[in-house]
Amino acid sequence: MLKRVLPALCLALPALSALAQTEAPPAAADAEAGAVPEQILVVGQKPGPGLWKVSKDGHVLWVFGTYSPLPHKMEWRSQQVESILAQSQEYLTPPGAHASVGFFGGLALLPNLIGLKKNPDGATLKDVLPADVYARWLPLKAKYLGDDDGIERERPIFAAETLFSAGLKKAGLSKGYEVQRKLDDIIKQHKIKVVKTSIELPLxxxxxxxxxxxxxxxxxTACFSKTLERLEGDIDAMRVRANAWAKGDLEAIQKLSYPDQETECGDAMRGAEFTKTRPGFQNVKERMQAAWLGAAEKALAANGSxxxxxxxxxxxKPDGYLAALKAKGYTVESPD
Known part of the structure; x- marks a missing residue:
C-alpha cells in the first residue's frame, strides 16, 4: 500500500498513478465522436504506432508513443521497434517524479497509512459530494463495483480511481503495462544502458x-465528476482509441475527444494544502519536462541512436516534449 499511496501524495505528478497514461492527445471537435465505428476490441499480435524521429548532425532519438487503455487480449509486437531499440546505445525512461523513504522508513510509516484513503472526520461520499454528482455515482457504482459499501467512506479521488479501473476491466480494456514489459525485456536482453529521467521529490x-x-x-469533486463523465459516455470511444493505437492509426485517436479527468485529478493533489508549504513539491510538471529534455539533448549529442x-x-500536444525539441533546432519527423 505504501508503494501505491505515497507516490500519489507526491502528486505534484501530472495525474494519479492509477490513472496515468489514460490521457489522449488534443482532439478534434466532438462532432466526430458521436459515431463510434467499432465495438469489438482487436485481439492477437499488433504493432502499435510507428516511431517519431528526432535528429541533428547524424544523431537520432527514436520515440515510441505509449497509450492506455489498450485491448486486454492484445499481444504487442513491433519488429521496427525491436530492431531499432536493440541497436540503440541508451534507453531514456519516461518522465516522472518519485520519492524514496527506504525500507526502514517505510516500516515506520505503516501506522500512518491506516485510514489514509478515508475522508477526514468519518465523512462519506454523500457528505462531501454535491447531491447531483452523488446521484450520478450510485448507478455507476452498482454497475461496476456492486455492493461495496466500504468505498463510500473513501475520498472522491480514490473512489474515482477504483471505479475507473473496474470500468476498464468490464469493457475489456487494460492499463497496457504489457507493452512496457516487452520493452524492458528487449533492453535487458541487449544490455542497453538505461538513463532514468525522473526527478526526485524531497521527503x-x-x-x-x-x-x-x-x-x-x-x-x-471535479476529478470525481470527470471520471463519472468518462464512464457514462466514453467507454465506447476508449475502445475505439485502443483499437486505433493497436493498428497504428493515430488519426483515429486524435478525432475522438473525451472528458479529461487526469488534469482535474492531478490538480486536486497538486493544489492540496499539504503540498503548498513544501517548495520541493512546486512546479513538478515543468521540472519533469526539463529533466527529460536535458537527458534527451545529452543523449542526442553522445549517441548515434x-x-x-x-x-x-x-x-x-502543441507544447509537448517533441515540440520543445523542435523549438531548440532539432528535426522532428512523425511516423509514416
Missing part, C-alpha cells in the same frame, strides 16, 4: 506529511 518528514494529508480536505518512450499526449 524531509514523510510521517508528518501523511498526517497532514489525512487531516486535509481535497478539492477533488537513442530510444525513448513518451505518452502520445506528451508527443502530440
Amino acid at each position: 524531509e518528514d514523510p510521517s508528518k506529511m501523511l498526517k497532514e494529508f489525512k487531516q486535509s480536505q481535497l478539492a477533488d 537513442t530510444f525513448a518512450t513518451l505518452r502520445l499526449a506528451d508527443i502530440l
Whole structure:
C-alpha cells in the first residue's frame, strides 16, 4: 500500500498513478465522436504506432508513443521497434517524479497509512459530494463495483480511481503495462544502458506529511465528476482509441475527444494544502519536462541512436516534449 499511496501524495505528478497514461492527445471537435465505428476490441499480435524521429548532425532519438487503455487480449509486437531499440546505445525512461523513504522508513510509516484513503472526520461520499454528482455515482457504482459499501467512506479521488479501473476491466480494456514489459525485456536482453529521467521529490518528514494529508480536505469533486463523465459516455470511444493505437492509426485517436479527468485529478493533489508549504513539491510538471529534455539533448549529442518512450499526449500536444525539441533546432519527423 505504501508503494501505491505515497507516490500519489507526491502528486505534484501530472495525474494519479492509477490513472496515468489514460490521457489522449488534443482532439478534434466532438462532432466526430458521436459515431463510434467499432465495438469489438482487436485481439492477437499488433504493432502499435510507428516511431517519431528526432535528429541533428547524424544523431537520432527514436520515440515510441505509449497509450492506455489498450485491448486486454492484445499481444504487442513491433519488429521496427525491436530492431531499432536493440541497436540503440541508451534507453531514456519516461518522465516522472518519485520519492524514496527506504525500507526502514517505510516500516515506520505503516501506522500512518491506516485510514489514509478515508475522508477526514468519518465523512462519506454523500457528505462531501454535491447531491447531483452523488446521484450520478450510485448507478455507476452498482454497475461496476456492486455492493461495496466500504468505498463510500473513501475520498472522491480514490473512489474515482477504483471505479475507473473496474470500468476498464468490464469493457475489456487494460492499463497496457504489457507493452512496457516487452520493452524492458528487449533492453535487458541487449544490455542497453538505461538513463532514468525522473526527478526526485524531497521527503524531509514523510510521517508528518501523511498526517497532514489525512487531516486535509481535497478539492477533488471535479476529478470525481470527470471520471463519472468518462464512464457514462466514453467507454465506447476508449475502445475505439485502443483499437486505433493497436493498428497504428493515430488519426483515429486524435478525432475522438473525451472528458479529461487526469488534469482535474492531478490538480486536486497538486493544489492540496499539504503540498503548498513544501517548495520541493512546486512546479513538478515543468521540472519533469526539463529533466527529460536535458537527458534527451545529452543523449542526442553522445549517441548515434537513442530510444525513448513518451505518452502520445506528451508527443502530440502543441507544447509537448517533441515540440520543445523542435523549438531548440532539432528535426522532428512523425511516423509514416
